[in-house]
Amino acid sequence: MENLDSTLSYDLDEQQLEGLKSQMLASDDALVMSEFFKAFSDPTRLNILHALLLHKWLCVTDISALVKLSKSAVSHQLAYMRINKLVRVKREGRKVFYALNDAHVESVFALALSHIKE
Numbered sequence: 159m160e161n162l163d164s165t166l167s168y169d170l171d172e173q174q175l176e177g178l179k180s181q182m183l184a185s186d187d188a189l190v191m192s193e194f195f196k197a198f199s200d201p202t203r204l205n206i207l208h209a210l211l212l213h214k215w216l217c218v219t220d221i222s223a224l225v226k227l228s229k230s231a232v233s234h235q236l237a238y239m240r241i242n243k244l245v246r247v248k249r250e251g252r253k254v255f256y257a258l259n260d261a262h263v264e265s266v267f268a269l270a271l272s273h274i275k276e
Contacts, residue, residue, distance in 0.1 A: 197242035198266065202227065203235050207244065207258065207267050215248065215255040 170178070183191070197203060205225045210216060216224075222232045236256055239245045244263050248255045258264050 193242055197244050210258050215257045217253050217255050
């Protein structure tokens, strides 16, 4: 456990408290962020994200084979991930391909993986 410096005061005065309050997350932002992290909280979705990290665009059939789930189950997970802005869609004829939505998703995934590997 980290030692606290006994010469420092850790109690906030009213002005410091108000300053911190003004910087806190808006409740709407906290709700959206919690949904974003919930989307990362499922092992199947993490495996799908990892597959998309390894190969930019994948169709449901390929993802299904990689994560060993039915196409229906993968489609359900991808729909949830799309709502939470983790993946984007590209249609080519009858085929639908998925990729990570942006570099932010890749960064969050890579940071989390790095964190657990330390």
